Amino acid sequence: MKVKLEAFSPAEGIGIIRVYHKLRLIRPPYLSQDTPVLAEEALEDAILRHGFSASTEQFGSWEDAITFLNQQAVDVRRSLGQTIPESIMGKDILDVAPLDILNNFLDRIEREIIPQRLFDQAEEFLLSLLASSASTRHPETGSRAVRLLQRNTSARKQSDARVSELANRDIRFPSLERHGELEESVRLAELIRVRGCVFAPAS
């Protein structure tokens, strides 16, 4: 698949690419579901009205195009005397977040992040919130963060306990053992390893 970069806005890492004859916008965070199709005349508008640079670059894959665009953001900002920080402090983000956004983030921690057992992510967010001015500007978010932190800790303990329980039980291939096929399975596994392929050669 050829990805042709038709135009790009280097400082933002945004590109207009042509794939299978269609123009698409790609932009950070470069999600595959967020590549709107653009009208053909939009290309000229982007270049002549909105400061995009025309391009003739071609890439073998989306990932290569994204790597190029990402690097453009680094290079152009460096040439402007700006550095992109290696990391962004969570506190800095939450310091400037309005209440509706903080509530939205807390909802996601409660409904998505903790249930998905992404405990480190939840903890990082909640501790950042408690360290930020958000918890003093909006005390209710601080209280909710404390409750969620407790829930996260409790869920993490439960999860760790369950993992330990499983690790302590010998649950390796109980079904094969029960059916007396363990030795045959070991032989097959060795055969596949030596052959380097799951499939047997045709006879």
Added chain:
Amino acid sequence: MLDLFAIARGNANAVHAAFESVIASMPPEQAALVREFAAWVETETLISINVKLLVIVEFLNGGRYQNTYEWAQEQSRLSGRSAEDALRERLQEHYEKRVTFDRAFKDGEQFRYGALNGGGVGLPEYAPYCVVLARNSPISLGDIAYLPGDSLKICFAADGSFDPTVIESRTAPHTHRHLMAANERAIEVPLANKQEWPDLVASSGRFFEVVFIGDVSLETVECVRVLKTEYHRMWDMAFANFGRKLRDAERALVQDFVQMRRGVIDGRIQVEVVS
């Protein structure tokens, strides 16, 4: 060489006459609506420019809006190559069209291109932040011309040649912008409800272009409008910062967004989130 602003000023009477002629040809109730629309354009619309987030950050850091030529000059200073080369490299096959238009006019390389804005986010596809200029911004009212569409479309013939006929006949000065807009949308106004009037002024692919000369900086900005979808897209990216290391371009944008939000909290800039 053409003087765009002198042409616009010279068109004032013709624009007024064209408006009155259209009004006279309409049934009274429709004519009244078109007059009301014209009055609304005069009192409610402002000039807007769609920009990328980095431009807002540059405003907050004391910078000014750059047009293509000023950008090329800056590139020349930074890299040592000629501004013309930077311009050609950026525009490539579109170079001729851009410079043909701008260089046909006196001071054309100083032009800024905006759009008349009645409350929407302008043309946000590539430049999602709609900078609305303050009514009392220090832009000289004599250095503004209002066009009935995108200059790079309406001033070029099908064969690609420059054709300034539209400029010469339909461009309006600031004092007559509302009459020009009402005249251009006279058929649509009676069919639209008033909530749709901002869309009659500017919607995707159709707008009244405003060409002017003057500085655009934080001091001249009334507010910045951004679509709710874009606003939440940026917050989503900021939220992702808690789960993984963001790419450089993502961190750059999140950093810009945080700076813009800080400007909002400090009361230096007003951002309206528009559905």
